[in-house]
Amino acid sequence: RRAPPSQARRAEVVFKLMDGYLKNDSVSLQKAILDHVEFTVARSRFSFDDFEAYQALSHSVRDRLIERWHDTHQYVKRKDPKRVYFLSLEFLMGRSLSNSIINLGIKDQCVEALSQLGFELEVLAEQEGDAALGNGGLARLSACIMDSLATLDFPAWGYGLRYQYGLFRQVILDGFQHEQPDYWLNFGNPWEIERVHISYPVKFYGTVEEEIVDGKKFKIWVPGETVEAVAYDNPIPGYGTRNTINLRLWAAKPSDQYDMESFNTGDYINAVINRQKAETISSVLYPDDRSYQGKELRLKQQYFFVSASLQDIVRRFKDLHTNFQEFPDKVALQLNDTHPSLMIAELMRVLVDEEHLDWNEAWGIVGKAFSFTTHIVVLEGLEKIPVDLLGSLLPRHLQIIYDINFLFVEDLKKRFGSDYDRLSRMSIVEEGPVKNVRMANLSIVSSHTVNGVSQVHSQILKTKVFKDFYELWPEKFQHKTNGVTQRRWIVGSNPGLCGLITKWLGTEAWIRNVDLLLGLRQHAANPELQEEWRMIRRVNKKRLADYIEAMSGVKVCIDAMFDVQVKRIHEYKRQLLNVLSIIHRYDCIKNMKKGDRRKVVSRVCLIGGKAAPGYEIAKKIIKLVHVVAEKINNDPDIGDLLKLVFIPDYNVSVAELVVPGSDLSQHISTAGHEASGTSSMKFLMNGCLLLATADGSTLEIIEEIGEDNLFVFGAKLHEVPSLRDKARDFEVPRQFARVVRMVREGYFGFGDYFESLCDSIEGNGGDFYLLGNDFMSYLEAQAAADKTFVDQERWTQMSILSAAGSGRFSTDRTVGEYAEKTWGITPCKCP
Ligand code: CR1
The missing domain is CATH 3.40.50.2000 (Glycogen Phosphorylase B;)
Structure with missing residues (x-):
């Protein structure tokens, strides 16, 4: 075999062949797409469909990513x-396609390259799975x-x-x-x-x-x-x-x-x-x-x-x-x-x-x-691994963990003497009928x-x-504090708002320096901005309404308030509280004199999220949403005043559609149960108003945009323990008892099936998540949202102020803090 060419010789050949980096003008991109159709996807250049075009475009984008990625590696390796x-x-x-195109800064060129070939970027982007x-x-x-x-x-x-x-x-x-x-x-x-x-x-x-x-x-x-x-x-x-x-x-x-x-x-x-x-x-x-x-x-x-x-x-x-x-x-x-x-x-x-x-x-x-x-x-959520399991799968690791623990506990003894309760709480190994390794303790130590x-x-x-x-x-x-990236959650998913923000701030710099969004505050009351803001939000609502109709068959009116709760289904996140208040709303409308109905603010309530496969109660909540929706949506008496739709298979790309199109979003966990919550930050960035409890990062959102600019309700963190202690003496509000009874007695069907669900909030010593307790203040907050929605000027101003105050909730800030205070790293910018 011949010896491989020397590095230097190879470099000479490579340089001779390369005329530089791949080009990003639309003609070069077009050529790249066609080449990939022919040679990567192996379809004819003269005949290929949307999916094949998506593949070819993706490979063209990927090539450009790889160049930068190589350069970054080499540079970082050199700087070490x-x-x-x-x-x-x-x-x-x-999905990756849109995000990559945006971050590479080649969106316009891609749109142009595709349009001459008869394709639309947006349509191709939809071809990608999550x-x-x-x-x-x-x-x-x-x-x-x-x-x-x-x-x-x-x-x-x-x-x-x-x-x-x-x-x-x-x-x-x-x-x-x-x-x-x-x-x-x-x-x-x-x-x-x-x-x-x-x-x-x-x-x-x-x-x-x-x-x-x-x-x-x-x-x-x-x-x-x-x-x-x-x-x-x-x-x-x-x-x-x-x-x-x-x-x-x-x-x-x-x-x-x-x-x-x-x-x-x-x-x-x-x-x-x-x-x-x-x-x-x-x-x-x-x-x-x-x-x-x-x-x-x-x-x-x-x-x-x-x-x-x-x-x-x-x-x-x-x-x-x-x-x-x-x-x-x-x-x-x-x-x-x-x-x-x-x-x-x-x-x-x-x-x-x-x-x-x-x-x-x-x-x-x-x-x-x-x-x-x-x-x-x-505490109960923390991960534990049974010692037996660990010892059989990773025998050496178990020894090491025991050794770490031994030295740690010896140290503790020196400090705390014979405070055995403390020692056993802190020990990495939990004693008991089943011995466990407490992974959090190991991590902290x-x-x-x-x-x-x-x-x-x-x-x-x-x-x-x-x-x-x-x-x-x-x-x-x-x-x-957590964050979200404005590149995906504004620039990618809400291009209309992105353009508007850039126009009013006079710069695109906010996409990298999100604090600049604060500059919107001074324009929040400006009728011209408000008008443009509403227009864009309307376009997004239309897009969402089309999606709702396509997947559920329910036609919704875009003048209604789009009220959304999308996240994993958990008892502590209290989707059930939301459903109960929707039943209450329905019940109120039904019992109203016809003339009074004119005052009702129309709502489209959207709930979406997955339940863990073995989580019975969460699955019952999903079923409850469906039966309630069935009843309300088919009640000719109700019409557009109220609609309820479950959004199936909620995932990142569904969120990209839902977030920009909602007016109100709900983050209503029992205080002390949501570590942070991050979807609220996406909604905030998109000018959606929050209806929320004082939990997790909402407290910081309140700090940032002011209590007047969102709807807050419910028990505070410090009140929760005593409310739980006093649960037995708590007199359940009449309205709450009534809606739970409707569910229990089968007003929506499936009464027996929902019995355990009702018991979880009413049974003896139940209602751990305090739904009954928070119900009335929740209804008040809902009413406040209705009242504000009627005043579109006020609503839009709050919406603008929400987006303006969302800068603190960018992962750019989060990551900057980790870099400085935790990791001790500094930027290494590839020239
Ligand atoms: C928390 O429940 C938090 C995210 C991200 C979740 C939520 O409040 O915003 O983490 N925890 O920090 C989680 O997914 C498995 O645990």
């Missing part, structure tokens, strides 16, 4: 700054954070899992939720790059033995099973910058060493089938966003993710460094909730068992590398910082959930 690794088991990316590799808030936050990290030029990587099945599709049959698999890769995914050469073995099971190296004893883990983790890279472009970072997702493949034994028995076919089982590790996303307790496959996913990511990170570090003391100067490891927290034990194992550092040295490095964010408010996702959430962590830890290490506790 400290990088942050954002570790998350979930990323809810949604990448739904996550459940809800936590996962969408990860996606928004990636956009901001790229835009702000931070040297950052995202790591996650490439599930073959994303979050289930919600199909409604006869008003009931059914789950269908989301095999999202069926038609290929142009946004990922398979890196067959980047793969790592990941080990499971086996035993721990000892080896002696240079006279010293070391532990060595002899695995029972090995699978291969293969990298799939997803370039994430920044807006208004060349920087394009990487989201690396791992897929499981059988390893050459996987189960060789079964081949020796001669049953070749079954041995192959067995091997294939390795792939199940990354095959499906767990659809329950709050409990995974005790599932072996889930634990396998976590470790698979952790092990592959850390091998990759360590390899990158070792490319340029030999001394592990420098590791924390180059690497910040961000734990997105406890899901990736096994990486703590894994890093200890790598440093001690493989790199042969001594324990204390390794522990010092771990403590400087990790930071931990929790997204949970209630091992990280240099811990934070909640809103001000009040962080306060609750300090005073309740992690009180003991706060008393021990007050300096570790920080707060970082």
Whole structure:
């Protein structure tokens, strides 16, 4: 074989052939699209449909992303700054085409290139399926954070899992939720790059033995099973910058060493089938966003993710460094909730068992590398792993966790003596009939910082959930209020509003510097802006109304107030409270004299969201929405005064349609239960008014835009415990009792089926989420919203002030704070 050409010789050839970067004018794009139709999609240039055009366009865009992505890598590698690794088991990316085109700044050119070929960008964008590799808030936050990290030029990587099945599709049959698999890769995914050469073995099971190296004893883990983790890279472009970072997702493949034994028995076919089982590790996303307790496959996913990511990170570090003391100067490891927290034990194992550092040295490095964010408010939500399960799957890690805990508890004893209650609360290992590892305790003990996702959430962590830890290490506790990216949530999903904002601010700079939105405040009362603002909102409402009609058959009037609650279905989020108030509204209209109906403000109530497949009560709430909707929408007496529609299969791209088209959006969790909430921020940015409880990030929204500019109601955080204590003496308001009775007694049908649902808010000692308690103040807030809606000038002013005050809720601000206060990284802008 001939020797490969030298690097220099190759570079000469490459430069001769290249006439620079790919060009972004419309003719070059057109040529690229046609080339991809012919050679990538393998259809004829002279005949291809919308989907094929989408594929070809996507590949043309992807080529441009890859150039920038290569440049960014090379540049960052040369500069070798400290990088942050954002570790998350979930990323809810949604669609990529429009977002990439916007961030690359080539939208106009693409529109032009396509129009001559007879295609429309908007139509092609609809061809793309959502990448739904996550459940809800936590996962969408990860996606928004990636956009901001790229835009702000931070040297950052995202790591996650490439599930073959994303979050289930919600199909409604006869008003009931059914789950269908989301095999999202069926038609290929142009946004990922398979890196067959980047793969790592990941080990499971086996035993721990000892080896002696240079006279010293070391532990060595002899695995029972090995699978291969293969990298799939997803370039994430920044807006208004060349920087394009990487989201690396791992897929499981059988390893050459996987189960060789079964081949020796001669049953070749079954041995192959067995091997294939390795792939199940990354095959499906767990659809329950709050409990995974005790599932072996889930634990396998976590470790698979952790092990592959850390091998990759360590390899990158070792490319340029030999001394592990420098590791924390180059690497910040961000734990997105406890899901990736096994990486703590894994890093200890790598440093001690493989790199042969001594324990204390390794522990010092771990403590400087990790930071931990929790997204949970209630103690019961925290993740625990049964010791038995952990010990069998990851024997060495269990030993390490025990050792970390032993040293930690010894330390505690020195400080707190024999305060055994405290020690047992703080211990990483929970004693009891089933011994568990408390992943949050492990994360706090091992990280240099811990934070909640809103001000009040962080306060609750300090005073309740992690009180003991706060008393021990007050300096570790920080707060970082969540955000959302205005690139997707205004520029992408609401182009009309984007243009209007730019016109009135006289600059596009707000797309990178969102604080500039404050400049809208001074125009909020300007009738000219108000008029244009309303026009744009109307166009969005029309688009949403068309969608509603297409999917539900219900025709809605766009003069009505579009009142929306879209999010995962949970008792604490209180969709049930919303439905009950809709029943109340219906009941009131029915009992009104005909003449009084003229005063009623028409409403279109939209509710959407998925229920975890095993969450009975949540599923009943979905059914209730449907039966109530059926009754109201078909009541000729009601007409356009009230409509109720369930939006099925709520996901990122549905949100992009719903958010810009709604007038009022509801965020009505019982105070103290929503860690932050992020959809409220999207609605706010789009000039939608909020109807909300004083919970999570709403408190900061109130601070920012003023209480007069949204509708707030309900029990306050400090009142909740005593209200619960006094629940038995609470006299349920007549109106509340009446609507619950209507449900119970079968006014909408299915009375028996809804009995347990009614019991959950009325039964003995029930109503934990205080629906009855908040009902009257909720109705008052609803009435206030009605009253304001009639005064369109006032409403529009509030709408403008909402958008103007939304700058603080951009992930650009969130990420900037993490970079400075938690990760210690600075921008590294690719020239
Ligand atoms: C919280 O419930 C928060 C997001 C993002 C959620 C929500 O209030 O806005 O995280 N938690 O921080 C979650 O999804 C699995 O936990």
